[in-house]
Amino acid sequence: MSGQPQLFPNPEPALEERPVNQGEPAKRSAPVWLQRLSLFVLVLFCVYLGVLVMVLPWWTRIWDRNEFILARPWLAAVLHNGAVRGMISGLGLLDVWIGISEAVHYRDYRG
Numbered sequence: 210m211s212g213q214p215q216l217f218p219n220p221e222p223a224l225e226e227r228p229v230n231q232g233e234p235a236k237r238s239a240p241v242w243l244q245r246l247s248l249f250v251l252v253l254f255c256v257y258l259g260v261l262v263m264v265l266p267w268w269t270r271i272w273d274r275n276e277f278i279l280a281r282p283w284l285a286a287v288l289h290n291g292a293v294r295g296m297i298s299g300l301g302l303l304d305v306w307i308g309i310s311e312a313v314h315y316r317d318y319r320g
Contacts, residue, residue, distance in 0.1 A: 259306075
């Protein structure tokens, strides 16, 4: 007999059955009012940011006279292109869509 313990004591180990809810706290979801409040904040943030990103490239006082953009001519050449402005506005529209989609597909998790 060798001094090494047996590595695999049982060829087919039986499943251990644990009693339910002993020693472990039950998993709970957040209260419904907190879920709804977080949804409201998420939707408000998404819609606000989306409208801002959608409108900002076409607002000439902000976009065309921006000191950060004007200090970098290579960046100004790219950002003053209409297609780039359209892509940025599309990202804003996508953000608005995400916010509205979250509101439409909302479900309370009670448990």
